[in-house]
Amino acid sequence: MSITLDMAQVELREVNTTLQAAAKAQANEAYTITNTRGSHAIACGLDGPLEVTVQGSTGYYCAGMNKEAAITVTGSTGPGVAENMMSGVVTIEGDASQYAGATGHGGLLNIKGNASSRCGISMKGIDIVVHGNIGHMSAFMAQKGNLVVLGDAGDALGDSLYEARLFVRGDVKSLGADCIEKEMRPEHIELLADLLAKTGADAKPEEFKRYGSARKLYNFNIDHADEY
């Protein structure tokens, strides 16, 4: 039984206070948020197991800094969905705007549609699976975690990349500084198969190419000045 919070009736503050309290209480309850009307910061800062369905589309920073909760958005999300997520699962049935999963430390962000530019920027351990395409400068300065793209990637993928792993099935318009294609080893196939299964993605691991850091920019070298 899901408890409904209607944003035509209750303010954002009350929605988040209710969800945060329920998550903290470890109640394992289910909530449905309706009439979101593109509101910002819906279901952010949850810290505990909770099932939240956001019906419709949201503004900025939906599910920001999520811990443990499972949040599903039935529409599309504005910029910074699941930014700095620590754990849990966030699923977007539609498309995601810029900075999806930015700086995320953990958990799984599952985007069924496309993601715009800077998807996974500065990611620090989160797993992101995008069933469609991603925009330019995605995984910029990405540090840890896995970004899986079933469609195409825009310009400058993985620019100034650290240790995050990028898997793209479609075309990559261009690679950013210090990002190179790398060998797909058995452990990567296994990792990819797991993420595809978890997110219900209709794809085979063998169809993907892996990209990672050439590690040439890890320590400043004047001979690489043109790269900066």
Place this chain on the structure above:
Amino acid sequence: MDHTPNTMPRQSWTFSNETNSEIRRAAATGIYDIRGGGAKRRVPHFDDLLFLGASMSRYPLEGYREKCETSVTLGTRFAKKPIELKIPITIAGMSFGSLSGPAKEALGRGATMAGTSTTTGDGGMTEEERGHSEKLVYQYLPSRYGMNPDDLRRADAIEIVVGQGAKPGGGGMLLGQKITERVAGMRDLPEGIDQRSACRHPDWTGPDDLEIKILELREITNWEKPIYIKVGGARPYYDVALAVKAGADVVVLDGMQGGTAATQDVFIEHVGQPTLACIRPAVQALQDLGMHRKVQLIISGGIRTGADVAKALALGADAVSVGTAALVALGDNDPKWEAEYQKLGSTTGAYDDWHEGQDPAGITTQDPDLMARLDPEIAGRKLRNYLNVLTLECQTLARACGKSHVHNLEPEDLCALTMEAAAMAQVPLAGTNWYPGKPGF
């Protein structure tokens, strides 16, 4: 024998020995000079202002008997739990990573004993700092190293760093030799690599976005924490106005003398405005919006003495912040390490290669042997003493101007020694009733 007099060898002002040494260094290495600290060039500063004191038309307070309050409350605009400080002097943000764990602990100890706050930096919140800081401001930086909602909630305030005075518009770099296992772990990076800090936040651009980001941070923290916005001294009138528009409780404005852990020397010396030049436009912006004293203004960048504190407050700041001076109070650039500074090619007072991790004073290092040189309890007491002296000096000047609270100091208590300082501070040149740009002249 030729007795024709010779002209003395003349050094070029343009191509000074110091300039030529930098040209030779650049030619030899092919890389710009990176260093710590703030601008070293001489710029108009608080030294160029004087207090007028009380006389026939002003009534002084008795120096040792009459009360002169120093408390300040920060974050009264929106936060449910504003920060109450005993003194209007805070400790500026400095990262664990650039500073050692014991140094962060010492800052926390000293600030707490003096009744004020300290601030984290790029690299997250350490237990040393949280455990020893009664009031801790948690910086929210572009890199988001170590950022997590638990630390956000256990902070006493949140400071969104848009820029800093040493490098408005610039990011940072922590060289690999300081990226130890612990520092790397906190930043989710491999050990030993150069760690770059971005110059822009990853998930917002511009004040309209920032307003929404602030909404998110307030929602996550139950609207309890004061939200500061820190800007470098670039366009203070507009930057402060936009920070207020974005929803700041407090604006921190850092002039070009404000320090950094490591940045290009060319950036430090050639970008941004002197602290003195930033204050009046910032206060004007607050006044134009009807927000002066409602959104508090913290000024930093070259604060050294109680006179600097008093002058910043007189120009309209609510509080000041000290960084470099706090490190000096802990023991940075102490003459007792002169022999070691010489070995590193520097000298006492000039040592600024903080990024290299070889600090003889054990403050800007992650080397265990060097770190052990700093006793955090002793260093914390030194910082407390220093903060107490700043406060006493500030009170002394305020009483001399007849003020029962240091916030009652005002521009009318000041005059300027130079035309530049008069123009920047908008207080009369000494002996006149005029300053450059004054309406009606």
